[in-house]
Amino acid sequence: MSTLIDFKSLHLSLHQAISGYEAGSIPHALLIHGPAGVGKKTLAKILCMRLMCCAQDALKPCGRCDQCRRVEMGAHSNVLSPSRTAGSRSIKIEDLRKIIEMLGRHGLESGARAVVIADADEMTPQAQNALLKSLEEPLESTYFLLTASGDRGILPTIRSRCSVLYIPPWDSDSILQVLNDNGISGRRAQKLLDACDGSPGRALQMEKDSHFWDTAALVEETFLYISKPVQLPSFSGKLRNVKEDADLIFSILENRVSRAMQADEGGQSSRKFSRLAQDIMIARKYRASNVAWQSIADRLLFQFMEEQPCQWS
Numbered sequence: 151m152s153t154l155i156d157f158k159s160l161h162l163s164l165h166q167a168i169s170g171y172e173a174g175s176i177p178h179a180l181l182i183h184g185p186a187g188v189g190k191k192t193l194a195k196i197l198c199m200r201l202m203c204c205a206q207d208a209l210k211p212c213g214r215c216d217q218c219r220r221v222e223m224g225a226h227s228n229v230l231s232p233s234r235t236a237g238s239r240s241i242k243i244e245d246l247r248k249i250i251e252m253l254g255r256h257g258l259e260s261g262a263r264a265v266v267i268a269d270a271d272e273m274t275p276q277a278q279n280a281l282l283k284s285l286e287e288p289l290e291s292t293y294f295l296l297t298a299s300g301d302r303g304i305l306p307t308i309r310s311r312c313s314v315l316y317i318p319p320w321d322s323d324s325i326l327q328v329l330n331d332n333g334i335s336g337r338r339a340q341k342l343l344d345a346c347d348g349s350p351g352r353a354l355q356m357e358k359d360s361h362f363w364d365t366a367a368l369v370e371e372t373f374l375y376i377s378k379p380v381q382l383p384s385f386s387g388k389l390r391n392v393k394e395d396a397d398l399i400f401s402i403l404e405n406r407v408s409r410a411m412q413a414d415e416g417g418q419s420s421r422k423f424s425r426l427a428q429d430i431m432i433a434r435k436y437r438a439s440n441v442a443w444q445s446i447a448d449r450l451l452f453q454f455m456e457e458q459p460c461q462w463s
């Protein structure tokens with residue numbers, strides 16, 4: 151389990167806010183946002199532990215007391231989260247109302263109470279409006295911790311009543327450290343780092359995902375390997391049925407190009423790599439405009455072939 155200190159050391163921009171949380175100054179309404187997998191839900195859980203922890207002499211949260219352990223196991227009755235209507239992709243007004251009703255009851259334990267709304271951007275506007283009153287007139291010792299990967303779905307009225315904390319993508323060393331702590335090192339760790347867009351959660355998820363490794367291998371043996379026109383038809387064929395993986399393929403390619411650019415001693419190939427980076431960006435745009443995948447893949451294959459030989463580190 152991470153700690154507040156781990157988050158504080160992630161980025162300078164987090165230092166001040168997290169120091170405040172360490173000291174016990176946690177806002178009554180906090181919106182934690184940032185890319186998927188950077189630790190937003192983990193931080194929300196640590197803040198709940200900070201609110202509930204009953205350690206006397208230790209730094210809070212201690213992670214060991216009964217309160218901390220119950221929060222960590224998701225078994226603390228003062229930590230509430232909306233349970234979604236079965237089969238629904240959004241958090242609906244009735245899901246929110248149940249929580250608000252529970253807050254009004256006396257059945258909860260004494261001490262701080264926390265409402266954690268993960269993926270708060272998936273609340274319907276009606277659910278957000280139902281939440282608004284609770285944010286405007288917070289009950290004593292009641293905290294609302296919202297997390298969201300994108301904040302577009304959050305109504306301005308909700309956002310303006312929350313303190314907002316952005317968790318940026320992690321730097322490479324911190325991600326490699328997490329991977330190392332999970333027993334992943336060497337080339338495997340480097341490949342995950344390349345494709346995870348600064349998100350350790352995503353890297354760990356990919357590690358378990360054989361599909362990721364298959365896609366990484368496919369990129370190696372097509373885009374990064376092609377050097378002659380005669381290879382084009384068969385490589386094009388290999389890419390025919392991977393339309394759904396286009397974004398992952400682009401991410402892997404972008405990372406390989408950017409790494410090669412950094413390793414390019416003397417900058418002798420810098421124009422070549424800049425052109426490839428540009429080509430991938432254009433391919434992404436075509437994909438977003440629903441251009442047929444096969445023609446995007448073929449064009450990109452041709453461009454990678456044209457720029458060979460490249461030193462792929």
Ligand SMILES: [Zn+2]
Nearest residue numbers: 203212215218
């Ligand atoms: Zn504790």
